[in-house]
Amino acid sequence: MRFEVDAPAVLALTSCTCSMCSKTGFIHLIVKAEDFRITAGKEALTEYRFNTGAAKHLFCKLCGVKPFYVPRSHPDGWSVNATCIDPKTVKGREISTFDGANWEANIDSIR
Numbered sequence: 001m002r003f004e005v006d007a008p009a010v011l012a013l014t015s016c017t018c019s020m021c022s023k024t025g026f027i028h029l030i031v032k033a034e035d036f037r038i039t040a041g042k043e044a045l046t047e048y049r050f051n052t053g054a055a056k057h058l059f060c061k062l063c064g065v066k067p068f069y070v071p072r073s074h075p076d077g078w079s080v081n082a083t084c085i086d087p088k089t090v091k092g093r094e095i096s097t098f099d100g101a102n103w104e105a106n107i108d109s110i111r
Helices: 019-024 100-109
Strands: 002-005 010-016 027-032 036-040 045-048 056-060 068-070 077-081 092-098
Touching (some): 002 077, 036 077
Antiparallel strands (some): 002 036, 027 077
């Protein structure tokens, strides 16, 4: 699986406290749809939707990793797992915390 993302060298990331993100270690880089491209391995992706069905979670069928997905909070963009970005392409990371355990009460803070 390969992808490209247009982003600044210092990434503005979000650590979410929801049960899924906190347990899997997903660190979010939210990007516009036009700033993200899957360049290889698209056929190895499988999709899962749960709860509201709004988020489009994509997993690698071969290894089970979720490197990116279309989030409910930003349905016209992508959330890229920063741990899946080549560290040689990043000069720094600024990580904020989002109270995803209380998603409905806090979502307006990141939209």
